[in-house]
Amino acid sequence: MVKDDAYYASRRQFLQTLAATGAIAAADLAWWQDPFLGPRRARAAASTVRFQFSVPEPLRISLVESLVERFNKSQSDVEVKVEFVPQAQARQKLITAVSAGSPPDCCQIWDNWVGEFDGMNALEDLTARIKDWKHYKDTVPVAWQTVTVKGKLLSFPWVVTNDAIFVRTDRAKEYGLKIPGPDWTWDDFLTLAKGYTKPDKNQYGFGMRGAGTWAVLYATEFLYSNGAQVLKDGKVVINSPESVRAFEWYIDLIRKHKITPPSVATDGYRQIVEGFGRGVTSMYLHNSGSVEEQKKFVGEPNFATLPLPLGPAKKRASFYFSETLTMFKAAKNKEGAWKFMTWLMDDEPNYDYAKTLGLLPTRQALADRPHYKHPGYQGFVKSFPFSIVSPYLAYAGWGGKLDSEGVPLVQQAMLGKISPKECLDKLAEVLTRNMA
Amino acid sequence: MSNQNATIAVPAPRALLSHATRETLSNYAYLLPAAICLGGTVLFPILKAIHMSLYYNVLIKPQEYRFIGLGNYVRMVQDPTFWLTLRNSFTWVFWSVSLQFFFGFLVALILNGQFKGRAIYRTINLLPWIIPGVVVALIWEYIYQPNYGPLNDLLRRAGLMREPVAWLSNLNLVMPAVVFTNIWRGIPFFTIMILAGLQAIPDEIYEAATVDGAGVIQRFWSVTLPMLRPIIVVATATRIIWTFNYADLIFVMTSGGPANATQITSTYTLMQAYSDLDWGYAATLSVILLVIMLVFTALYLKLTKGVESVAG
Known part of the structure; x- marks a missing residue:
């Protein structure tokens, strides 16, 4: 026993050993990091650009991969590495990356996120760089508006889109219906929708959106046709009398006239696009992003697009949105990111991206190309004069709330659980509460 | 010396x-x-x-991050949507688990019998459980699709329906529709657990009961059920906890809609975390979910006398 105990160290020896081990470990780590990690980090910072891209459809993956490959082949000192993120998680992933201090160098984001990221003080102010950029003046002014926050240009508006109504021209002919001109009215819209509606054939006049943020935005566009607004003199006025009247008319399309499919309250982007493509609906409101898809679904000559109809106030509005290219303040390779972003905005990469996805280029020289003369794009082109930046971009806090509180309210009105007025009153409360 | x-x-x-x-x-x-x-x-x-949960932590407002004590808990108590989601959660759990258990038991009794091709049926029975939850949700979303989904098409062809039914958009039908999907998915879990329990019951006990004059129903009530009690308690408790926290199915099929009709507390928590980016409030909801489940488990085990075997 005595012999065994002789091997045990005293408290002092134990503590000394512990301290010595700690010191050796610390020195060892410092030595290990310096020669191996240091240069590797420095080299990566000099040559690699991390680009995050959110993917709403598979087509974009191959498109972006080919663009990145073209860029990388054209450069000797910069290499872009693209990180694909499903669209549903893109915003949240970026926000957590910014919170953790490790965002990508640049990324593609939707303009309604720009305000949020600026609120987090995460975006690089690109004003000076962009004003010196060679195509600055060729870019349509409203596109710059979509990426301007508090007077600062925070992104490139890569491609833009506004909203218009898709109409089945072949079916109108079949049913003896007349397709109105671009200055049509709510009455013309209702007459046409009723003419298209044949429930026994599972055919409905209008594919209205009931799910996702756009359920609120599309409804709001109709409210604007009656002279309504979301904000006036810094106050939320979405529940004004003209707004309520317009929303009653909009909800009547479902509840009284029954010109929408019964699934309207949960129909999202995919359902309204496919509903039209499969012949269930004959009209729907969407951006130009589904033009190319409909050319394949219903055939190139069988549809056209019209601007939103004029309301009783003889007004209308189409909300402008842009897909943007943004650089983060914490980017490790700002020069490389700028080089890549400006390359994507150049003639051929920009035109290829916009054309493949059915979106509109922000540069006038590209928008004037013959591709955009197709009837499928005419509704969007003719909507430019009254296109405005979405009023919901005014406050960063509105972004998520439209989804979590606005959409359920609109769905309740669609299903007759609350009146249109109650819906707008509650929506006004939500917006007022989150004006920050 | x-x-x-x-x-x-x-x-x-x-x-x-x-x-x-x-x-x-x-x-x-x-x-x-x-x-x-x-x-x-x-x-x-x-x-x-x-x-x-004790902080105001909205990711898009990092400058407002601060300690607010029980502020999020007060907000939760005053939030009518939270109470609605809690009610929906109980409906969702009660119907899902009770019917999964009932049908799972039935299938287990059938599969415990001797018949040709039993192994194939046992394997097929597992399929809904093997398929990932998100895929199940996408499949059933398509089946329920009112305009081109197979369910409406079959009903129309059978002459049982004239106008399409929007299963996932109708306030009265949407919860039964998602519950039905969850039942379909969960039956194999109970089948497999109960089948294992049935096979562990010695035949001698049934023989002795038969000799004592017990009929089929008496044998079921007096032998099968008591012998299966530990398995039933564990399986139902586990399944209740899973179902209460299970968000994938509803999230994919309805996102909690329409008009929050299928919004359960776990999907509402997800919504708060990933849509509103309000992590403080989402954490509060998670903590309450945890407390509810802890209280439930304690009560359930007490009421069902835990998992001790009948012999004990």
């Missing part, structure tokens, strides 16, 4: 720890890896969630 060669004993250095303490510590040391893993993956997230 004195011993001139006697050596003087040198006291051994005092050990740092006593033998008993060393033994105890070494025993605990064996548990350390498991304790670290559990602490890191179970305890730390729980403590972190409690910590987060």
Whole structure:
């Protein structure tokens, strides 16, 4: 026993050993990091650009991969590495990356996120760089508006889109219906929708959106046709009398006239696009992003697009949105990111991206190309004069709330659980509460 | 006579720890890896969630991050949507688990019998459980699609429907529709658990009961059910906890809609975290979910007398 105990160290020896081990470990780590990690980090910072891209459809993956490959082949000192993120998680992933201090160098984001990221003080102010950029003046002014926050240009508006109504021209002919001109009215819209509606054939006049943020935005566009607004003199006025009247008319399309499919309250982007493509609906409101898809679904000559109809106030509005290219303040390779972003905005990469996805280029020289003369794009082109930046971009806090509180309210009105007025009153409360 | 060669004993250095303490510590040391893993993956997230729930933590407003004590809990009590989601959660759990159990039991009894191709049926029975939840949700979303989904098409062809029914858009039908999907998915779980239990019951007990004059129903009530009690208790408790926290199915099929008709507390928590980016409030909802489940489990085990075997 005595012999065994002789091997045990005293408290002092134990503590000394512990301290010595700690010191050796610390020195060892410092030595290990310096020669191996240091240069590797420095080299990566000099040559690699991390680009995050959110993917709403598979087509974009191959498109972006080919663009990145073209860029990388054209450069000797910069290499872009693209990180694909499903669209549903893109915003949240970026926000957590910014919170953790490790965002990508640049990324593609939707303009309604720009305000949020600026609120987090995460975006690089690109004003000076962009004003010196060679195509600055060729870019349509409203596109710059979509990426301007508090007077600062925070992104490139890569491609833009506004909203218009898709109409089945072949079916109108079949049913003896007349397709109105671009200055049509709510009455013309209702007459046409009723003419298209044949429930026994599972055919409905209008594919209205009931799910996702756009359920609120599309409804709001109709409210604007009656002279309504979301904000006036810094106050939320979405529940004004003209707004309520317009929303009653909009909800009547479902509840009284029954010109929408019964699934309207949960129909999202995919359902309204496919509903039209499969012949269930004959009209729907969407951006130009589904033009190319409909050319394949219903055939190139069988549809056209019209601007939103004029309301009783003889007004209308189409909300402008842009897909943007943004650089983060914490980017490790700002020069490389700028080089890549400006390359994507150049003639051929920009035109290829916009054309493949059915979106509109922000540069006038590209928008004037013959591709955009197709009837499928005419509704969007003719909507430019009254296109405005979405009023919901005014406050960063509105972004998520439209989804979590606005959409359920609109769905309740669609299903007759609350009146249109109650819906707008509650929506006004939500917006007022989150004006920050 | 004195011993001139006697050596003087040198006291051994005092050990740092006593033998008993060393033994105890070494025993605990064996548990350390498991304790670290559990602490890191179970305890730390729980403590972190409690910590987060005491802060105003909206990711898009980092400058407003601050300690607010029980502010999020007060907000939750005053939030009508939270109470609606809690009610929806109970409906969702009650109907899902009770019917999964009922049909799972039925299928287990059938599969416990002797018939040709039993192995194939047992394998097929597992399919809904094997398919990932998100895929199940997408499949059933398509089946329920009112305009081109197979369910409406079949009903129309059978002459049972004239106008399409929007299963996932109708306030009265949407919850039964998602519950039905969950029942379909969960039946194999109960089948497999109960089947294992049935096969563990010795035939002698049934033989003895038969000799004593017990009929089929008496044997079921007096032998089968009591013998299966530990398995039933564990399986139902596990399934209730899973279903209460199970968000994938509803999230994909309806996103909690329409008009929050299928919004359960777990999907509402997801919505708060990933749509509103309000992590403080989402953490509060998670903590309450945890408390509800802890209370439920304690009560359930007490009421069902735990998992002790009938013999015990």
